Amino acid sequence: MDSSNVPAPQPEISVGSGQTPLPNRVNAEPAIIKGLSYTESKWTIGLAFLLWLPVGSVVGLALQHFPVAVLIIATGPIATVWLAAGYLATMKRNRPDHYYVQLFMRRGARLHLIRSHFVTHEGAWELGRTLERSRVAKRRKPLC
Numbered sequence: 425m426d427s428s429n430v431p432a433p434q435p436e437i438s439v440g441s442g443q444t445p446l447p448n449r450v451n452a453e454p455a456i457i458k459g460l461s462y463t464e465s466k467w468t469i470g471l472a473f474l475l476w477l478p479v480g481s482v483v484g485l486a487l488q489h490f491p492v493a494v495l496i497i498a499t500g501p502i503a504t505v506w507l508a509a510g511y512l513a514t515m516k517r518n519r520p521d522h523y524y525v526q527l528f529m530r531r532g533a534r535l536h537l538i539r540s541h542f543v544t545h546e547g548a549w550e551l552g553r554t555l556e557r558s559r560v561a562k563r564r565k566p567l568c
Contacts, residue, residue, distance in 0.1 A: 452521060458509035459516075468505050468512075476500030 453461035484493020533540030
């Protein structure tokens with residue numbers, strides 16, 4: 425019998441009562457709209473709808489034509505989400521997850537819109553309390 429055709433023994437990969445599953449993406453949401461995750465797309469769609477609702481309403485009332493308002497309110501968020509997803513994809517390219525969320529938080533803190541949870545100042549670090557100086561006896565001048 426030729427030894428080159430004999431397959432090598434395969435080790436069993438089992439832990440406990442059965443095999444453990446290997447997830448493809450650990451701790452990351454899948455991208456659903458042009459690179460946006462579910463949570464990101466939900467926020468983008470909600471903010472785009474809040475932006476286009478008053479715009480479509482004002483245009484529809486100005487033209488006194490209800491279908492125009494519905495058209496603007498329906499298509500405005502779709503175009504906004506598509507363009508925003510492309511912009512955010514270029515912003516977070518080759519950067520860690522949720523990079524732009526932290527970027528927006530830092531910009532909001534710089535404009536004093538929100539409170540910063542990051543160290544955003546430069547300078548020396550302090551302990552937060554003062555330390556008393558130890559009393560050292562003064563040296564006497566030598567007699568020589």
